[in-house]
Amino acid sequence: MIARCRAWMADKSPAWIFLAVVLSVWEAVVAKEWVASYLLPSPTQILQTTLEMWPEIYAATLSTANSIAWGLGWSAVSGVALALVFFAIPMVRRAVLPFCIFFQTVPIISIAPLLVIWFGFGQPTVRASAFIVSLFPILANTLTGLQETDPHLKELFRLYRPSPWQLVFKLQIPSAIPYILTGIKISAGLAVIGAIVGEFIAGGGLGSLIDAARTQQRVDLVFSGVVMSSALALLLVFIIELASRILLRGRPYLRKM
Amino acid sequence: MIESPSAPSIEVRALSKRFADDARAVIDDLSFSVPAQHSLCLLGPSGCGKTTLLRLLMGLEQPSGGEIRIHPELAQHMSYVFQEPRLVPWRTCLENVLLPLELTGRNDEASRANALDLLQQLGLQERLQHFPSELSGGMQMRVALARALVTRARIVLLDEPFAALDERTRFRMQDLLLALKSRLQLQYVFVTHSIAEAVYLGDRILLLDGSGRARDWREVDFPDRSQQLKLSPSFNALVQTYSQLFGEMEDSSAISNGGEVQR
Numbered sequence: 001m002i003a004r005c006r007a008w009m010a011d012k013s014p015a016w017i018f019l020a021v022v023l024s025v026w027e028a029v030v031a032k033e034w035v036a037s038y039l040l041p042s043p044t045q046i047l048q049t050t051l052e053m054w055p056e057i058y059a060a061t062l063s064t065a066n067s068i069a070w071g072l073g074w075s076a077v078s079g080v081a082l083a084l085v086f087f088a089i090p091m092v093r094r095a096v097l098p099f100c101i102f103f104q105t106v107p108i109i110s111i112a113p114l115l116v117i118w119f120g121f122g123q124p125t126v127r128a129s130a131f132i133v134s135l136f137p138i139l140a141n142t143l144t145g146l147q148e149t150d151p152h153l154k155e156l157f158r159l160y161r162p163s164p165w166q167l168v169f170k171l172q173i174p175s176a177i178p179y180i181l182t183g184i185k186i187s188a189g190l191a192v193i194g195a196i197v198g199e200f201i202a203g204g205g206l207g208s209l210i211d212a213a214r215t216q217q218r219v220d221l222v223f224s225g226v227v228m229s230s231a232l233a234l235l236l237v238f239i240i241e242l243a244s245r246i247l248l249r250g251r252p253y254l255r256k257m
Numbered sequence: 258m259i260e261s262p263s264a265p266s267i268e269v270r271a272l273s274k275r276f277a278d279d280a281r282a283v284i285d286d287l288s289f290s291v292p293a294q295h296s297l298c299l300l301g302p303s304g305c306g307k308t309t310l311l312r313l314l315m316g317l318e319q320p321s322g323g324e325i326r327i328h329p330e331l332a333q334h335m336s337y338v339f340q341e342p343r344l345v346p347w348r349t350c351l352e353n354v355l356l357p358l359e360l361t362g363r364n365d366e367a368s369r370a371n372a373l374d375l376l377q378q379l380g381l382q383e384r385l386q387h388f389p390s391e392l393s394g395g396m397q398m399r400v401a402l403a404r405a406l407v408t409r410a411r412i413v414l415l416d417e418p419f420a421a422l423d424e425r426t427r428f429r430m431q432d433l434l435l436a437l438k439s440r441l442q443l444q445y446v447f448v449t450h451s452i453a454e455a456v457y458l459g460d461r462i463l464l465l466d467g468s469g470r471a472r473d474w475r476e477v478d479f480p481d482r483s484q485q486l487k488l489s490p491s492f493n494a495l496v497q498t499y500s501q502l503f504g505e506m507e508d509s510s511a512i513s514n515g516g517e518v519q520r
Contacts, residue, residue: 155317156343159336160360160408170359174347251347252390 041220046227049220057209061228064195064205067123068236071130072191076184079138083176084168086139087146104136108194112201121202129198134187138180145179146172178253181244188240192233206232265290266331266412266444267297267314272323273469274309283309285469286323291446291461293328296438298459299448300499301472302506305465307448308340311414314446327412331444336410338418342397344389344404351376351385354403361408368407375403378440379433395426399433406441413445420449428484431458435482452499456492457482464499466506473502 009016023043029035030042037045050057086093112129119125149172157171199207206225213221268290275282283306291297299307312318314325315337327335336357344353354372358364376382379399389397398418405413415434419427431454437443449455455462456477464473477495479486486492 152339152341152343153345156339156345157360158317159315160357162360166360170356171345174345177347252388253347 075134083142125202126198130194133194134191138183141183145176298455300455301465334411336405342401
């Protein structure tokens with residue numbers, strides 16, 4: 001474990017060094033007052049603000065995380081379920097999928113006001129916003145996974161005359177698992193965007209923290225919010241990775257994850 | 258010809274098969290029968306229709322004409338081994354072998370015990386929890402063989418199952434198949450393009466050329482099969498005969514892609 005950690009650190013060391021250089025230059029540029037600190041606060045200043053405002057930032061982060069978890073969770077459940085329906089009934093797929101794709105192209109920022117009208121200010125709108133943006137990648141990936149079952153394995157199963165249910169649960173869903181997980185990972189990033197955008201409009205969480213800080217010209221606080229939301233996205237991807245590893249217990253699926 | 262007391266286990270009459278997109282018949286007016294307890298080797302260069310014939314026997318393809326009769330007692334007990342092991346990658350060795358039982362709803366205690374027994378006979382008892390990617394090619398093929406036998410198959414159809422294995426493993430697998438044949442009273446139809454393998458494993462050999470008909474069709478009488486047999490004059494004489502037939506077929510250029518058959 002320690003050896004693996006060390007190997008990882010060694011592997012990523014150029015990135016760490018680059019980060020350190022960027023932060024040092026940034027710090028120096030602000031310290032020399034080449035850039036006004038009310039436009040670009042120094043890294044240490046951002047850190048200081050974050051620590052000072054921690055209770056407030058922490059509460060906002062928790063609220064955003066909660067909305068993301070809701071939105072992404074529902075996307076995962078309904079995305080997989082919808083994909084199964086589309087897969088099982090081709091007529092439904094051909095009727096509905098084009099509109100899903102069209103819906104996907106509508107920018108979330110343009111729907112968000114509508115969501116406020118429907119769900120009111122606060123968390124329900126934020127959750128809906130995170131849900132809407134994160135649904136499609138899971139749906140599309142799951143559908144691809146179900147459709148791309150290895151024809152050789154399908155032929156093997158056919159030897160034993162399986163029922164449609166057996167085919168779905170023993171062959172097609174396991175084949176789709178790597179695709180589903182990839183879809184959830186793509187959607188995780190989108191869910192963060194959806195939640196922050198929702199919060200800009202409906203209030204609450206890091207979104208309104210950033211928005212409020214902007215109106216008060218607190219650029220350092222804006223940066224804190226930005227750092228926290230990307231930390232949230234990273235943490236989310238890490239949790240998904242960990243959960244999928246635990247769930248699959250080292251089972252080798254068709255595609256490398 | 259050995260006289261068989263009971264009805265033939267497989268009977269093929271005037272069978273033909275052409276694929277829609279190809280005017281040429283892959284199998285054309287082919288007739289033969291396999292007596293009970295006999296194993297058959299389908300020999301021929303690549304592209305001559307051996308695999309198609311095997312798939313027709315299994316019902317994976319529908320004939321364009323003619324008929325295939327499988328003895329009614331055996332028809333429900335047929336299984337198929339593909340050219341590659343074709344194991345389900347997310348299932349362990351044991352789970353792969355149990356798959357046919359799960360799909361046919363026979364996953365009871367007795368069948369499971371039978372599966373474990375089979376895996377033991379095939380020398381896989383240490384590998385039950387391994388995934389296919391953790392097994393060697395020979396082991397994967399043994400798992401595929403166990404999977405084909407776990408449904409208590411009486412006739413096993415094998416499509417060049419050992420072609421991709423190294424020579425020593427291939428010899429071991431051939432002997433294993435012969436041992437299983439006598440132990441489980443199996444019958445098999447074995448597709449190969451190796452002349453020695455066909456002569457070694459088949460009670461009968463059906464030589465297919467590119468025309469879709471059987472070129473040669475004979476009984477092979479070696480009561481004792483062991484690797485020593487391959488050094489005996491009669492074995493070599495038969496291999497010689499088939500080699501000549503193969504040579505003629507290739508000279509007549511009926512087959513465009515029949516490589517890798519000469520020894």
